[in-house]
Amino acid sequence: MSTVASTQPAEGTADPTRPGYDAILLAGFGGPEGPDDVMPFLRNVTRGRGIPDERLVEVSHHYQALGGRSPINEQNRALRAALETELQRRGVDTPVLWGNRNWAPYLSDVVTEAAAAGQIRLLGLATSAYSSYSSCRQYREDFGRALADTGLVGRVRIDKVSPYFAVRGFVEPFVDDTAAALRSAAEAGLSPADVRVIFTTHSIPNTMADTSGSASLGDHQPGGAYVTQHLAVARTVLDGVARQLPETEGIGWQLVYQSRSGPPSVPWLDPDINDVIEGLAGEGVKGVVVVPIGFVSDHVEVIWDLDHEAAETAQEHGLWFARVPTPGTDPRFVAALADLLVRRLDGSDPADDAPGGRVVAATARPDFCAPACCVNARVRRPTTAAQDSAVDWDGLDVRPAQLVASGIPGVAAS
Ligand SMILES: CC1=C(CCC(=O)O)c2cc3nc(cc4[nH]c(cc5[nH]c(cc1n2)c(C)c5CCC(=O)O)c(CCC(=O)O)c4C)C(CCC(=O)O)=C3C
Numbered sequence: 001m002s003t004v005a006s007t008q009p010a011e012g013t014a015d016p017t018r019p020g021y022d023a024i025l026l027a028g029f030g031g032p033e034g035p036d037d038v039m040p041f042l043r044n045v046t047r048g049r050g051i052p053d054e055r056l057v058e059v060s061h062h063y064q065a066l067g068g069r070s071p072i073n074e075q076n077r078a079l080r081a082a083l084e085t086e087l088q089r090r091g092v093d094t095p096v097l098w099g100n101r102n103w104a105p106y107l108s109d110v111v112t113e114a115a116a117a118g119q120i121r122l123l124g125l126a127t128s129a130y131s132s133y134s135s136c137r138q139y140r141e142d143f144g145r146a147l148a149d150t151g152l153v154g155r156v157r158i159d160k161v162s163p164y165f166a167v168r169g170f171v172e173p174f175v176d177d178t179a180a181a182l183r184s185a186a187e188a189g190l191s192p193a194d195v196r197v198i199f200t201t202h203s204i205p206n207t208m209a210d211t212s213g214s215a216s217l218g219d220h221q222p223g224g225a226y227v228t229q230h231l232a233v234a235r236t237v238l239d240g241v242a243r244q245l246p247e248t249e250g251i252g253w254q255l256v257y258q259s260r261s262g263p264p265s266v267p268w269l270d271p272d273i274n275d276v277i278e279g280l281a282g283e284g285v286k287g288v289v290v291v292p293i294g295f296v297s298d299h300v301e302v303i304w305d306l307d308h309e310a311a312e313t314a315q316e317h318g319l320w321f322a323r324v325p326t327p328g329t330d331p332r333f334v335a336a337l338a339d340l341l342v343r344r345l346d347g348s349d350p351a352d353d354a355p356g357g358r359v360v361a362a363t364a365r366p367d368f369c370a371p372a373c374c375v376n377a378r379v380r381r382p383t384t385a386a387q388d389s390a391v392d393w394d395g396l397d398v399r400p401a402q403l404v405a406s407g408i409p410g411v412a413a414s
């Protein structure tokens with residue numbers, strides 16, 4: 001008896017709904033790699049979003065001033081490699097792929113290549129830690145589009161790791177680096193009473209904030225899950241800092257917003273970081289520590305809007321200024337993401353004191369987003385990885401059997 005070698009997949013291996021994953025899909029924002037990429041990139045980002053042209057021209061100057069490129073792709077390449085290394089260290093050989101929403105390598109291309117290589121069960125991980133249309137559902141729409149545009153509906157499944165703002169490995173780097181910034185302030189002669197801690201995140205339209213998260217999880221108060229989650233992270237960071245530096249207990253702080261881009265007639269979350277810095281100078285505050293809890297890497301929104309603009313505002317008003325780094329590839333952050341991935345790969349839960357253990361008191365997010373989570377107020381687009389994703393495919397030329405075969409939840413029994 002001899003076994004005949006075969007190139008055919010084993011019985012059933014072409015079924016993307018089998019438990020388990022063939023690859024992790026790190027989903028990034030994307031950014032331009034050279035001056036000629038800047039305008040096409042900005043058009044990709046804002047397509048159909050009602051952002052005025054003047055704003056695009058203004059933002060293009062930020063990118064051009066930085067050499068026409070964003071560091072974000074390099075940062076995501078580094079995160080991809082670090083995640084794969086960390087998984088291998090744990091004996092997990094699942095590969096980590098990387099694709100972007102708004103620039104090459106595009107998710108659609110990466111998913112096409114993956115499917116050709118037999119990777120048909122993908123676990124998505126967004127470079128965005130919070131709940132809102134922009135920071136969660138839009139990534140699920142990009143997964144849906146990657147299936148729809150490539151004809152892979154029914155042949156590939158893409159799930160998604162839930163927003164991870166609450167895990168220890170995301171929060172701890174901010175704690176240590178905020179404490180370090182407050183120590184520098186003290187060395188510069190500033191007492192905690194002279195300093196304000198300013199937590200900053202991306203502004204989004206008020207309506208987007210109010211509908212962030214899910215009504216069924218109790219998220220829909222004004223500001224929604226987006227604001228609630230950021231406030232909870234800010235408080236957790238302050239508690240951690242006060243444990244290291246007891247003299248900072250009760251230090252003045254607030255949550256502010258940056259990078260607003262809609263027309264002035266549309267209300268977005270405020271106050272703006274620059275207005276706040278100016279106001280604090282008027283109140284006699286002497287220094288600010290800016291903590292960008294809304295972001296996972298030091299990309300253009302961080303290095304331009306904070307290290308250039310906000311720093312300049314502080315300087316103009318004579319304020320001492322420090323900007324804390326984002327987690328980037330901090331080993332604690334990478335370990336936390338690996339914990340969350342492994343939890344989905346083998347069902348194990350990270351211990352409370354593990355990097356991926358929860359430290360922030362806020363509503364836990366389900367693995368599959370709750371019905372109508374972080375709705376798209378403008379149009380219905382196909383999504384994956386929500387309990388009711390199937391309704392997002394209504395009106396598209398896709399048979400329910402294909403949705404079932406792609407593991408898209410919420411297909412009504414007929
Ligand atoms: C919540 C949120 C995050 C955090 C979550 C996440 O990371 O996903 C984020 C991240 C980022 N935003 C980025 C860049 C841009 N965002 C824009 C526009 C917008 N962002 C929005 C929200 C968010 N954005 C919104 C509601 C708009 C209006 C248009 C729309 O409704 O969609 C525009 C258009 C021009 C302008 O600024 O007006 C640009 C260029 C980059 C890349 C930086 C780099 O290249 O290094 C990153 C990581």
Ligand SMILES: [Fe+2]
Nearest residue numbers: 134202259301
């Ligand atoms: Fe943005």
